[in-house]
Amino acid sequence: MPTVLLPVLVVGLLYFIDNNKVFSFMTPILIYIIAFIIILNLIQLVYWLRSNHIEKGIKYVINHYRLLRLVLISLQDAGYYVRRQFCGIDVAKLPKIYIEFSDNYAYGLIKIENKVRYEQRLDNIELSSSLGRYIVETSYLSADENYYCFDFFNSNINRQLRFDSTEELLQYSNNLDDNMLFIDSLSQVPLHHTLIVGQTGSGKTYALYSLILQMINKKINYHLYIADPKGSSLAVIGDKISPNNTSENIDDIIQSLREFNDAMDRRKNEIKEKLITKIDSSYVDFGLEPYVFIFDEYASFQSVIQSKDKKTRDEVNKLISQIVLQGRQLGFFLFVVMQKSDSSSLPTMIRDNLPLKIVLGNAEEQTYVTAFGYSKDIPNYKFNIGEGVFTFPQIANNPKICAFSYLNFNILDALEKSGGNVITPAPLKNN
Known part of the structure; x- marks a missing residue:
């Protein structure tokens, strides 16, 4: 939401300063508000880049975000979440998801947090239909049983040499x-x-x-x-x-x-x-x-x-x-x-x-x-x-x-x- 409000507030500030001199006393307040929103958005941007592994490059960030978004949407649509109360409102808490790509993005691994409620349902989940060009080949439980693991590959890459x-x-x-x-x-x-x-x-x-x-x-x-x-x-x-x-x-x-x-x-x-x-x-x-x-x-x-x-x-x-x-x-x-x-x-x-x-x-x-x-x-x-x-x-x-x-x-x-x-x-x- 702050990202959406930022351009609106900037335009509003310029309008008031340019056309309503009587409101010029509000300019410092608006500047502080906009500065706060800019800082908030920068914090969000840094967090987003780090959570999508910016240290591995922009291309990795884009691919990671796209695939993570597809997995989250598919889990939510299929009801793979736990209901929680937040300020009296029901919210859906999705499991933690970790994604790793190979160097050439030809294949990778998706790890989805394992919870008691998911145990039987995640065993049979079909992710391939929700991953765009990626296809799940094998699935298994991690050694510590905390995650369900899904090995996937890029179907656009020709495996045959x-x-x-x-x-x-x-x-x-x-x-x-x-x-x-x-x-x-x-x-x-x-x-x-x-x-x-x-x-x-x-x-x-x-x-x-x-x-x-x-x-x-x-x-x-x-x-x-x-x-x-x-x-x-x-x-x-x-x-x-x-x-x-x-x-x-x-x-x-x-x-x-x-x-x-x-x-x-x-x-x-x-x-x-x-x-x-x-x-x-x-x-x-x-x-x-x-x-x-x-x-x-x-x-x-x-x-x-x-x-x-x-x-x-x-x-x-x-x-x-x-x-x-x-x-x-x-x-x-x-x-x-x-x-x-x-x-x-x-x-x-x-x-x-x-x-x-x-x-x-x-x-x-x-x-x-x-x-x-x-x-x-x-x-x-x-x-x-x-x-x-x-x-x-x-x-x-x-x-x-x-x-x-x-x-x-x-x-x-x-x-x-x-x-x-x-x-x-x-x-x-x-x-």
Whole structure:
């Protein structure tokens, strides 16, 4: 209100001084009033600038104020407030709200004060429809349970990266740690056991290309094992980068799994000695190189294994189980790629121990249920090729949108030019 009265009083003062000399004795009083209002407005302005973080710049202030105003209005319209009495008048006391932006305003965090009255209602609040260009991806309760937290991103920013050459991709990838892989412009994940699910044409293969190109061009050597029971394009890639450890035949794949486990056992003995000096550490802490077993069309492999004798089935299940249960600390990881991840194709124990889960394309509800354990939090978007959702502990407990890179260059040429750092040792011989 003082901000509105200020120009009115100034105009009034000038009018009286200029046209009503008889009221000239009031001029000092009016000057004092206007000075008071100016000071009051300056105090309000300073408070407003500080509450919107002027120390981070004018652009930050404007973006912060706009988003804060949208959140406040949406909470008030939806009745998310506590009624209070002020001078006998009912007033709405809104919860405290804190907003943080990333440096480029691509994403950020909204924290809304948690109160007993809000507990159930804030759990289910849908903020995205009230945030303009911003969209909420995940929501969760803060560690001290005092705030509900909402991670959001700017929908105007294209998450999908486009690379017109291998050099561009490598330049981007090399900005990350050697044990980190990027999915898109907003998502990077540490190397871990991974499940990639999607129907034909959803972009699974190109997602793998992006990840493999990153792996073979890191400063450290990635030991890649590739199993492609259908002998498709991934087998061709494997023959280029890791010919001694690429297999298509079922028996060869089983042998490759044995060799992978043998290498893991040797690493286990190596790390055991090192743990004496540095307890609870992993292969990263000791500067050891990662091993990755990429399994394409896993369902096809399982369908054949089911026709094998019980001894073979049990051996395969044991080999794969050992990788997912013991591999993380040792630096041995399993990547499983398939169209659906139901228990008939992928045992529940194995699926539950693949922390990074990615579903590409617009999948059926049951596909989301088997991959994530639920489907209610899946964003209702129309996904293009290479787009989908993923979960990973500490990054996205609820499905988060992702978009794998668009690779606008010849993959095979890129593999030949990369001079990949992958070590391809000769297959181990059975004793």
